[in-house]
Amino acid sequence: MPCIVSVASGKGGVGKSMVVSNLGLLLAKKGLRVTLVDMDIGGANLHILFGMFHPPSTLSDFLTNTLKNLNEVAHPIPGLSSLKLIPGTGETLITANLQHAKKKRLIRHLHKLDADIILVDVGAGTNYHALDFFLLADFFLAVATPDPTSVLDLYRFIKLAAIRKVLAAFSARDPVADALLDKDFHSVTAVLKAVGETSESGVAIAQEALKWFQPALILNRMTPKSRINTLHLQHLLKQYVGTDLSILGKIPEDIQVQQSILKYLPVVELAPSSPATNALKQIVDNVLEMVGQAPESMERMEEPRKIRA
Numbered sequence: 001m002p003c004i005v006s007v008a009s010g011k012g013g014v015g016k017s018m019v020v021s022n023l024g025l026l027l028a029k030k031g032l033r034v035t036l037v038d039m040d041i042g043g044a045n046l047h048i049l050f051g052m053f054h055p056p057s058t059l060s061d062f063l064t065n066t067l068k069n070l071n072e073v074a075h076p077i078p079g080l081s082s083l084k085l086i087p088g089t090g091e092t093l094i095t096a097n098l099q100h101a102k103k104k105r106l107i108r109h110l111h112k113l114d115a116d117i118i119l120v121d122v123g124a125g126t127n128y129h130a131l132d133f134f135l136l137a138d139f140f141l142a143v144a145t146p147d148p149t150s151v152l153d154l155y156r157f158i159k160l161a162a163i164r165k166v167l168a169a170f171s172a173r174d175p176v177a178d179a180l181l182d183k184d185f186h187s188v189t190a191v192l193k194a195v196g197e198t199s200e201s202g203v204a205i206a207q208e209a210l211k212w213f214q215p216a217l218i219l220n221r222m223t224p225k226s227r228i229n230t231l232h233l234q235h236l237l238k239q240y241v242g243t244d245l246s247i248l249g250k251i252p253e254d255i256q257v258q259q260s261i262l263k264y265l266p267v268v269e270l271a272p273s274s275p276a277t278n279a280l281k282q283i284v285d286n287v288l289e290m291v292g293q294a295p296e297s298m299e300r301m302e303e304p305r306k307i308r309a
């Protein structure tokens with residue numbers, strides 16, 4: 001089974017797709033079979049970053065059952081057959097209101113993809129789709145820029161994802177769901193307290209659900225003037241996820257990134273010795289360490305996966 005890594009952000013336009021395309025290319029060059037999945041519903045553009053203007057098929061064809069197997073929608077990137085891309089879908093009524101059964105089918109097929117590692121580009125924002133697509137992974141990456149609004153949105157995103165993760169561990173009819181759905185919480189302890197007040201045995205279930213939820217942060221567009229208080233962010237998030245938010249890497253502001261997007265080529269290919277490329281290479285090593293798998297020894301971590309619409 002492939003290992004799934006999701007990449008999200010609270011705020012849009014912070015560099016998720018840039019990170020996904022470049023990490024995908026670097027991982028494929030290390031010999032892994034990589035599939036990128038564009039799950040940015042309504043804002044899909046990962047295919048454009050590879051100059052694939054008219055994909056033969058997209059996620060829509062799978063969601064509408066025109067194509068039965070998700071592998072059929074995974075298109076090799078020209079020149080690097082070990083890297084495939086599942087182009088995203090536009091916002092249609094089906095995708096805007098993706099039914100639970102369709103989401104489950106998609107998740108089931110993701111786990112059966114012919115790949116070693118899957119990178120999921122999750123759309124920005126805190127809607128249910130974004131949270132669920134983020135949480136379907138084995139490992140979680142969050143991208144933010146040093147801009148205070150990006151950091152705040154990231155904090156909100158991780159906070160809601162943690163609550164959604166707890167919620168997903170209970171059935172829709174469980175009284176715990178009512179206790180969590182419409183409340184704001186200031187810490188994970190408060191979430192667990194609310195669970196405990198409703199169901200004593202629920203606390204252990206909630207703790208188990210959060211055990212593997214350890215998002216790692218990538219800071220993008222850093223400049224020498226960036227003043228990001230990562231310690232403060234780590235402290236805030238510790239309250240939520242009860243764990244340390246690791247900083248996987250920092251990517252500098254780099255004009256070559258903008259040029260690479262204009263040329264429809266990942267920056268690691270266009271400018272192999274640029275500052276952004278160097279940072280991305282370091283991040284890829286950290287990703288491999290995080291997932292605990294070198295190309296020659298593919299082992300996966302076991303984690304309970306429960307997604308509820």
Ligand SMILES: Nc1ncnc2c1ncn2[C@@H]1O[C@H](COP(=O)(O)OP(=O)(O)OP(=O)(O)O)[C@@H](O)[C@H]1O
Pocket residue numbers: 009011012013014015016017018019040043123124220221222251252253254255257258261276
């Ligand atoms: N390190 C960087 N240096 C310079 N420019 C960057 C850098 N990272 C991203 N950009 C710029 O930011 C733009 C947005 O990046 P990208 O499309 O990857 O963001 P996104 O988070 O996927 O956006 P969306 O939320 O709309 O999907 C890029 O087109 C590029 O111009």
Ligand SMILES: [Mg+2]
Pocket residue numbers: 016017018040045121
């Ligand atoms: Mg994007």
